[in-house]
Amino acid sequence: MDHFLYRDGCLCAEDVPIERIAAAAGTPVYVYSTATLERHYRVFTAAFRGLDAQVCYAVKANGNLAVVATLAGLGAGADVVSLGELEIALAAGVPAARIVFSGVGKSEAEMAAALKAGILQINVESEPELRQLSRVATSLGVVAPAALRINPDVDALTHEKISTGRKENKFGIEWTAAHRVFGEAAQLANIRLAGIAVHIGSQLTRIEPFLAAFRRLRDLVVMLRTDGHTITTLDLGGGLGVPYGDQSLPELPSPDAYAAAVRHTVGDLGCRLILEPGRLLVANAGILVTRVLYVKEGATRTFVIVDAGMNDLLRPALYDAYHAIVPLIEPAPDGEQCEMDVVGPVCETSDTFGIGRLLPPVAAGDGLALRTAGAYGAAMASSYNARPLPAEVLVNGDRFAIVSARPSLAEMMARQRLPDWLANAMPPAPAEVGP
Numbered sequence: 001m002d003h004f005l006y007r008d009g010c011l012c013a014e015d016v017p018i019e020r021i022a023a024a025a026g027t028p029v030y031v032y033s034t035a036t037l038e039r040h041y042r043v044f045t046a047a048f049r050g051l052d053a054q055v056c057y058a059v060k061a062n063g064n065l066a067v068v069a070t071l072a073g074l075g076a077g078a079d080v081v082s083l084g085e086l087e088i089a090l091a092a093g094v095p096a097a098r099i100v101f102s103g104v105g106k107s108e109a110e111m112a113a114a115l116k117a118g119i120l121q122i123n124v125e126s127e128p129e130l131r132q133l134s135r136v137a138t139s140l141g142v143v144a145p146a147a148l149r150i151n152p153d154v155d156a157l158t159h160e161k162i163s164t165g166r167k168e169n170k171f172g173i174e175w176t177a178a179h180r181v182f183g184e185a186a187q188l189a190n191i192r193l194a195g196i197a198v199h200i201g202s203q204l205t206r207i208e209p210f211l212a213a214f215r216r217l218r219d220l221v222v223m224l225r226t227d228g229h230t231i232t233t234l235d236l237g238g239g240l241g242v243p244y245g246d247q248s249l250p251e252l253p254s255p256d257a258y259a260a261a262v263r264h265t266v267g268d269l270g271c272r273l274i275l276e277p278g279r280l281l282v283a284n285a286g287i288l289v290t291r292v293l294y295v296k297e298g299a300t301r302t303f304v305i306v307d308a309g310m311n312d313l314l315r316p317a318l319y320d321a322y323h324a325i326v327p328l329i330e331p332a333p334d335g336e337q338c339e340m341d342v343v344g345p346v347c348e349t350s351d352t353f354g355i356g357r358l359l360p361p362v363a364a365g366d367g368l369a370l371r372t373a374g375a376y377g378a379a380m381a382s383s384y385n386a387r388p389l390p391a392e393v394l395v396n397g398d399r400f401a402i403v404s405a406r407p408s409l410a411e412m413m414a415r416q417r418l419p420d421w422l423a424n425a426m427p428p429a430p431a432e433v434g435p
């Protein structure tokens with residue numbers, strides 16, 4: 001459930017008409033709903049009631065400072081994968097003691113920053129990384145709290161590009177090697193390896209892969225404890241899927257069903273649990289608002305060309321992802337609908353948001369919303385085609401604020417430099433162009 005609904009014929013985010021936001025912030029613009037973030041966080045945490053579980057929101061899904069601060073205010077920790085995300089989490093008010101650092105390629109600088117901040121746990125994904133962490137911790141004179149991310153060799157049954165838990169994937173250490181790595185960690189200076197982590201993929205639509213991975217985790221805990229290792233935390237990753245409005249998909253497992261799988265497999269091990277939902281918390285809490293530039297009648301199809309492009313929302317181009325597309329003005333219930341291809345202005349055929357979508361007749365200037373765009377939307381945006389990053393707005397009841405401004409072309413140009421040998425050969429600067 002989300003808080004993007006039609007009221008008096010206009011699509012609203014909570015109590016604010018989207019057209020008002022588009023007028024204030026321009027398009028394309030991402031709009032997030034505080035009430036929806038809160039609802040998703042509460043439903044998810046309620047499912048784990050009675051378990052010793054800490055939610056560490058996966059910041060990579062949406063790293064907007066205001067979004068992370070909203071979740072932090074509800075008690076969420078953070079799962080970060082870079083120095084930048086660590087900075088965002090800390091700036092958003094996430095206590096260091098609730099921050100987990102994940103990722104296959106942490107640099108020395110990232111390890112040092114995480115250790116200096118005093119974060120909860122660093123999830124190590126290889127033996128060279130474990131040795132490096134030991135060196136960095138030793139040079140800082142601290143003990144690094146670490147968990148070992150294992151690769152359970154489980155097929156997540158999701159899109160190939162977001163599947164991370166098979167042995168062919170780059171993530172984690174083969175689960176069969178965990179025993180050896182724990183042995184090595186015990187010999188390394190300034191490492192406290194007392195946890196196991198797993199994350200098998202994203203947008204999982206079935207519960208069975210989670211069950212298989214968690215069972216494997218359980219077996220490992222039992223085996224490692226038999227070997228004399230102390231295991232106090234289990235990081236179960238994220239990955240629970242969300243409905244994108246694609247009618248062809250089966251019904252998704254609920255947070256309750258997911259929590260039941262957790263209880264059933266690892267609930268009785270006496271471990272502290274870390275949960276890293278990303279998409280589940282933020283996807284349905286965001287929409288991408290765009291305006292129609294042109295309606296073009298092609299030889300065989302009708303193209304609706306909008307002012308958002310694949311640089312603003314990459315998921316359809318990258319994963320063939322489906323996003324429901326709705327007009328900002330509520331269509332009449334029995335009104336005419338036509339099949340249209342909704343495409344962006346970027347010079348790539350994959351810059352397509354929807355093929356053969358049924359929409360009421362649209363004209364230049366009309367507003368459309370791509371739903372379920374709060375996760376991996378703005379976070380993956382780029383300036384491809386020298387297009388500015390989209391603006392982001394957060395709504396809270398009847399208030400809204402621009403929480404990430406669209407960069408001006410001047411700001412974008414200011415990052416570029418000509419080397420001496422080109423600058424000296426340049427004709428005098430031309431008059432400035434554009435707004």
Ligand SMILES: *Cc1c(COP(=O)(O)O)cnc(C)c1O
Nearest residue numbers: 058199202238239276277278279
């Ligand atoms: C991406 C990621 C997550 C979040 O995944 P979602 O599918 O967005 O829930 C959690 N943990 C790790 C290690 C990740 O890489």
